[in-house]
Amino acid sequence: MCTNSGLAWTSSPLSHSLCYLQTTTEREQIVLLSVLGVPHATLRQSLTALGANGTILDQYSSTDIHHSLGGAGHESALHDTHPKGPDHSGHVTGERGERQLDVEMENLNLKEIKGDAIKVGKLLVRSQRTKGSKQWEILRDSGSAGEWRATAATIVAEYNGYTFGLYDNTNGNIVETVTLAGTYRTSVQIDDESLFDKKYCFHLNTGHQGTLYFTVDSADDRNAWLSALKTVTQPEIFGPVALGTPLYFRAVRMFWIRVTEAKDLAPASYYCSVLLDDMVRAKTPIRLGTNGNNCPFWKEEFLFTDLATFYSGVAIGLYTTSKGRKDVLAGQAIVPIPTLRRGEAYEGWYPVLGTLGGSQFQPEASASGILRAQTPINHQGPADSGHQPTLVPVGSLRLKLRYDEIVVLPSAKYQPLLALLVDYRNNLIFDLATVTKNVEWLSETLLKIFLSKNLAAPWFDYLAVHEVSHTDDHNILFRGNSVLTKSLDAYMKIVGLSYVEETIGTLIRNICHYRVMCEVDPAKLPAGDDVAAQWKILLLYVRILWSSIEQSKPRCPSELRLIFSRLRKVIEDRFGHHADPNAVSTARYTCVSGFFFLRLICPAILSPKQYGLVKDNPEPKVHRTLTLLAKSVQCLANLSEFGAKEPHMFPMNEFVMENSAALMEFIDFIATESDDNGLHRPHMDSPPGSPRIQLLAERQNFQPPTAPYLVDLDKELAALAFFVTRHRAELQKLEPHAHHPPQVMTRLINECDQLNRITRACWASGLLESTQHPTIGPHMD
Structure with a gap:
C-alpha cells in the first residue's frame, strides 16, 4: 500500500498502478509516474491531464523522488541502468546500448601516426584489468568476464597494405596494431546482442592475434566501422572457373537458427550457446523446465550473415547454471552443415551428447566424432555407429535452421541488370511483384538495391x-x-x-x-x-x-x-x-x-x-x-x-x-522535411559512408558493403537474378498485359539467364565444399 511517508510496494502485479488510486498527495502521483521512467516535462503534462498541479514538480528534485522509491537499490530495479561516463581510468559501463562514448581525444597525438589514415574514431574494446595493477589488457575470449574500455581507433594505409590500430585514450599509447594484409572480410562480424547483453557489438578475428570485440553507440557507428574494415580487407575468392576468360567468384553464406526447446533433461536451469567454428556467437536466456517437467522453452532466433567457410561446423552447447557456481557444459548438438540442402528449412529434434559419468566435456572432440552422422531424429538419415563411446545422450534440442550459400560474381557482371532495375520508370518492379507470393522479400531486396545507389527517395516517390x-x-x-x-x-x-x-x-x-x-x-x-x-x-x-x-x-x-x-x-x-x-x-x-x-x-x-x-x-x-x-x-x-x-x-x-x-x-x-542545415542530412541524399572509403570500395572487383546500411549490392542482385530466372515463364506470360515495353522484359530475362548460367558453372566447378546448385528458398515464392 502507499503511505505519505513513502511507498511500500505490495506483491500484487498491479501494486504500483493501484497505488495511484490510493494516493492522496500529488507527491505520490509524481513518484508513481517516475516509476514509468518518463522525464519531468512529460510528468508535468501528464499530471495536468490528470487534473494535478504540474508545478509541484519544481518543488521536488529527482533525489527526492529517488528517496521516495526506497534508495539506490530500489531505483536501480525500477529503471534501466543509467549510463556512466568514462572514469579517470577510461572505463565505461552501461546497459542496452544506453552509454555515451566520450573518449578524450585531445590526449592523443594523432600526428605521430605513420601512413595515410583513412578512418579515425572511437571504439569500446572488451578488456580486463591486469591483476595487481592499474594496467589493462584486451580480452580475446567472449566467455571471460570483462568490461568495455574506451579507445581511439585508426585504419591506416601503408606501403604494404592497411593496419588497424587502437590507442589508450588516457595517454595516447598504442595498445594494439593489427596488420590487415591477408585478413578476409568475413573476419569482421556483427555480434548478436545476446552475446554481451549489448547492442551494436562486432568483432575482428585477426587469426594469430585472436579476436577483438568492440561496441559503439549506434547502428550507424557500427556500420561505418564494418564498412571501413570490410573495404580494406579482402574477399574470400574462389577460382578460376574455365569460361573462356578465367572467372573468379565469391560465396556469401548465411545461417539462421531457432532454438525452440529441450526435453529429456536432468533437473536444472539451462541455457544454450550457438557456436560457429567453435566460437560462441549467441546465447539464449536461462530457463527452467516448464509445468514441472524438465523441458525448458526458449524459441530464440539468431541470424548470422557473411560467414567464412566452415571448418568445425555449427554446434549448440547446452549449459547448466546455478547461483555461485561455474556454468557447466552438459552436452552439444551438432548441426551437420555438409548434409543440408542450401536454402531449405530443417526442423527436428537433435540429440544432445555429453560425456559418460559427467567428466569434463571436450567440445572439439565431440563435434569431430559425431558431425557426419548426426541428423534430426525425425528426419531420414543413416544411423550413427561411429561416435566416441564416451559420449552419451543427455537430452534433445528442438531446432529449426536454414543455411544459405550464394555464389556472387564480380561486380561488373551485374551492371546491366542494375541499370535495368534502377530505371524504375520502366515499371518492371510492378510486374515482378505479380509473380511472387512473397512481396515482402521482393520489396526488401529492391529497397536494399535502391538504398545502395542513393535512390530510395525518388523510388518511394x-x-x-x-x-x-x-x-x-x-x-x-x-x-x-x-x-x-x-x-x-x-x-x-x-x-x-x-x-x-x-x-x-x-x-x-x-x-x-x-x-x-x-x-x-x-x-x-x-x-x-x-x-x-x-x-x-x-x-x-x-x-x-x-x-x-x-x-x-x-x-x-x-x-x-x-x-x-x-x-x-x-x-x-x-x-x-x-x-x-x-x-x-x-x-x-x-x-x-x-x-x-x-x-x-x-x-x-x-x-x-x-x-x-x-x-x-x-x-x-x-x-x-x-x-x-x-x-x-x-x-x-x-x-x-x-x-x-x-x-x-x-x-x-x-x-x-x-x-x-x-x-x-x-x-x-x-511530414515536413527538416531544414537542410548539414546536421540532419538524410542518408538517402548523401553518399553512403565517407567519400574516401566509398572510392576505395568502388575500385574493387568485388565491392564490399557500404555504410550506412551495409548493403551487399552484388549479393542482392545475384538473388534477384535467380528470382527472375525461376519465374521466367510467368513473366513471359505477363508481357501482353505488362506495364513495361516488351523489349525491356526480354532484356531482363536474357540478362538474368546469362548470370545464372555463369553461376551454375561456378557451382559445378567443385571449388566450394558442396557442388549442388542451391535453392534460394520458399520465402521467394
Missing part, C-alpha cells in the same frame, strides 16, 4: 504516385501489401528503431517488468473487479505513452520526415480538387499516421521483443495491456472514435477528442 494514381478512394490508400507498403515498412525499421527505443522503450520495459495488467472489457474482468479503477489505470498509461510520442517529434529521423513530406504531397496532388475538402484534409493526416503509427509505433508496442525493446515476449495478461494501449493510440492516429463494435472502449473517446489537435500538429511536423 514513384511507387507512391503509381499506387495513388490507381486508387479513386483515398480512404483505402496504402491498406494492402504492395511494393510501396512493404518497402516502407522495411525502411522505417532500418532508420527508425533507435527512435522507437528512445521514445517508448523505457515505458514498455517497465510495463513488462512490473507485469502491468489492465482489462477494461467487463466480459473479461473477474467478478468483483472495478472497471472504473481499470479505466483510470489505462488512461494514465495511454496519456504518458502519447505524451512521450508527442514530445519526440524533434527526434523523428530526418529520413522519415523526408518520405512523409513527399507522401503527403502525392496525396495533395492527386486529391486536391476532391469534392469534399474535409475528407482530403483528413487524408493528409491519415496517409502519414497510417505508416508511422500503424506500421511502426503500434507494432513495436504489440511486439516489443521483435523491435528490441525487451528480451522476452510479454506474458498474455501484460500483452493485453499493451494491446489496449496500441489500440487506443491507433484510434487517435486514425482521427476516429471507438464505435458500436467495441462499446467497452467508449471511455477512450474522450482521450481521442482531447488530443486530436495535438495529433494533427504532430503529423504536420513529422
Whole structure:
C-alpha cells in the first residue's frame, strides 16, 4: 500500500498502478509516474491531464523522488541502468546500448601516426584489468568476464597494405596494431546482442592475434566501422572457373537458427550457446523446465550473415547454471552443415551428447566424432555407429535452421541488370511483384538495391504516385501489401528503431517488468473487479505513452520526415480538387499516421521483443495491456472514435477528442522535411559512408558493403537474378498485359539467364565444399 511517508510496494502485479488510486498527495502521483521512467516535462503534462498541479514538480528534485522509491537499490530495479561516463581510468559501463562514448581525444597525438589514415574514431574494446595493477589488457575470449574500455581507433594505409590500430585514450599509447594484409572480410562480424547483453557489438578475428570485440553507440557507428574494415580487407575468392576468360567468384553464406526447446533433461536451469567454428556467437536466456517437467522453452532466433567457410561446423552447447557456481557444459548438438540442402528449412529434434559419468566435456572432440552422422531424429538419415563411446545422450534440442550459400560474381557482371532495375520508370518492379507470393522479400531486396545507389527517395516517390494514381478512394490508400507498403515498412525499421527505443522503450520495459495488467472489457474482468479503477489505470498509461510520442517529434529521423513530406504531397496532388475538402484534409493526416503509427509505433508496442525493446515476449495478461494501449493510440492516429463494435472502449473517446489537435500538429511536423542545415542530412541524399572509403570500395572487383546500411549490392542482385530466372515463364506470360515495353522484359530475362548460367558453372566447378546448385528458398515464392 502507499503511505505519505513513502511507498511500500505490495506483491500484487498491479501494486504500483493501484497505488495511484490510493494516493492522496500529488507527491505520490509524481513518484508513481517516475516509476514509468518518463522525464519531468512529460510528468508535468501528464499530471495536468490528470487534473494535478504540474508545478509541484519544481518543488521536488529527482533525489527526492529517488528517496521516495526506497534508495539506490530500489531505483536501480525500477529503471534501466543509467549510463556512466568514462572514469579517470577510461572505463565505461552501461546497459542496452544506453552509454555515451566520450573518449578524450585531445590526449592523443594523432600526428605521430605513420601512413595515410583513412578512418579515425572511437571504439569500446572488451578488456580486463591486469591483476595487481592499474594496467589493462584486451580480452580475446567472449566467455571471460570483462568490461568495455574506451579507445581511439585508426585504419591506416601503408606501403604494404592497411593496419588497424587502437590507442589508450588516457595517454595516447598504442595498445594494439593489427596488420590487415591477408585478413578476409568475413573476419569482421556483427555480434548478436545476446552475446554481451549489448547492442551494436562486432568483432575482428585477426587469426594469430585472436579476436577483438568492440561496441559503439549506434547502428550507424557500427556500420561505418564494418564498412571501413570490410573495404580494406579482402574477399574470400574462389577460382578460376574455365569460361573462356578465367572467372573468379565469391560465396556469401548465411545461417539462421531457432532454438525452440529441450526435453529429456536432468533437473536444472539451462541455457544454450550457438557456436560457429567453435566460437560462441549467441546465447539464449536461462530457463527452467516448464509445468514441472524438465523441458525448458526458449524459441530464440539468431541470424548470422557473411560467414567464412566452415571448418568445425555449427554446434549448440547446452549449459547448466546455478547461483555461485561455474556454468557447466552438459552436452552439444551438432548441426551437420555438409548434409543440408542450401536454402531449405530443417526442423527436428537433435540429440544432445555429453560425456559418460559427467567428466569434463571436450567440445572439439565431440563435434569431430559425431558431425557426419548426426541428423534430426525425425528426419531420414543413416544411423550413427561411429561416435566416441564416451559420449552419451543427455537430452534433445528442438531446432529449426536454414543455411544459405550464394555464389556472387564480380561486380561488373551485374551492371546491366542494375541499370535495368534502377530505371524504375520502366515499371518492371510492378510486374515482378505479380509473380511472387512473397512481396515482402521482393520489396526488401529492391529497397536494399535502391538504398545502395542513393535512390530510395525518388523510388518511394514513384511507387507512391503509381499506387495513388490507381486508387479513386483515398480512404483505402496504402491498406494492402504492395511494393510501396512493404518497402516502407522495411525502411522505417532500418532508420527508425533507435527512435522507437528512445521514445517508448523505457515505458514498455517497465510495463513488462512490473507485469502491468489492465482489462477494461467487463466480459473479461473477474467478478468483483472495478472497471472504473481499470479505466483510470489505462488512461494514465495511454496519456504518458502519447505524451512521450508527442514530445519526440524533434527526434523523428530526418529520413522519415523526408518520405512523409513527399507522401503527403502525392496525396495533395492527386486529391486536391476532391469534392469534399474535409475528407482530403483528413487524408493528409491519415496517409502519414497510417505508416508511422500503424506500421511502426503500434507494432513495436504489440511486439516489443521483435523491435528490441525487451528480451522476452510479454506474458498474455501484460500483452493485453499493451494491446489496449496500441489500440487506443491507433484510434487517435486514425482521427476516429471507438464505435458500436467495441462499446467497452467508449471511455477512450474522450482521450481521442482531447488530443486530436495535438495529433494533427504532430503529423504536420513529422511530414515536413527538416531544414537542410548539414546536421540532419538524410542518408538517402548523401553518399553512403565517407567519400574516401566509398572510392576505395568502388575500385574493387568485388565491392564490399557500404555504410550506412551495409548493403551487399552484388549479393542482392545475384538473388534477384535467380528470382527472375525461376519465374521466367510467368513473366513471359505477363508481357501482353505488362506495364513495361516488351523489349525491356526480354532484356531482363536474357540478362538474368546469362548470370545464372555463369553461376551454375561456378557451382559445378567443385571449388566450394558442396557442388549442388542451391535453392534460394520458399520465402521467394
